[in-house]
Amino acid sequence: MRHSDCRPKDTHPTVSTAVTNITSNYLYSEIENSKARTLKNQMGDRKMRLTIRHLGFALAIVTASGCSRGSAALNGAAPSPAVQATAVPGAMVDPQIGAVAGGFRGFDSNDYPGDATMEKLHGTFAFTGYWLTNPPGENANSWQGKRGLLRQQGWGFLVLANGRLDNEILKAQKASTSPAALARKDATAAIAAARSESFPPHTILFLDQEEGGILLEEQAAYLLAWTETVASSDYRPGVYASGQPVPNGPGQTITTIEDIRAHVIKNHLHPIAMFDAQDACPPAPGCTVNAKPLASSGTITLSPGGDLIAWQYSQSPRRPELTRACASTYAADGNCYAPNVPTVLLDMDLAGSADPSHGR
16 A cells, blocks of 8 residues: 555554454454444544644644555665565465464555565465555556466455545545545445456455545545445445544544544444554564564454454554664665565555455
């Protein structure tokens, strides 16, 4: 989930919220001993939220994902791996590949690394992000048509679809296309792409919500119309969003994920699976395959608004203001490189399942 210009460092929100123990069962299965809590939805008006965004709360407006552009050779980056290499697997599905305490390793990248490289990466990672649409800032989708090969190699999937920035939603609105209408159009395209790629029914499709903080009115209308459209199909809705706490009144904070859940609960909408990007150290361990258990990503309680499915704990390039404590785990150029493949930069993820979207 990266802009083509590798997302400016001062415009990335971190998705933090914490992940409790995540099961690998279907999104709507019961989670033992989970507690639902009602989120306090004290939203200021649009003016206040825009004021907050312009008063230096940079984390409220930055994009939620890192800047994984794939090949360092294409981006002029010095290939310098920051993680230890592991053995390369065969093509057979192995439930132990990518397994760590409390979950499974995965990664996401805007650029498809290549068939041979993916097979090599599967020695370390159990699942991969898979774009149904052009990734953020891209004019093409290099992942298109690769599901069959990757499934044969044994990969699990985290299925992604690009969303809209606020200025795009407002531009469409001025042209007489409502946020909800735009969302339904985009969701329909994502559903068609998922079917074209032969993803099975009940696969979770994650909308990439790049901008963090409290959702503005038009952003919420777009996001919720998108997820409801997917929920009305034979697929299930998910959202990649920020869990980084931002100010929400005196002595209070809120995250984008909490805000989304509050909307879901208030409006009695379908639950949304959450993909939480949290690269701040701590709780994130930095660019390392020795990921911490999911439960260590922060403090979060499950709610009727949706379960937390995956955690993005490392981004490329790293954000210095959030990763000082784990800077040594990144390469000298600030990126996170793949084990065994020092030319491939990426974001590292963790999930409770080797196939978090249930896309195999």
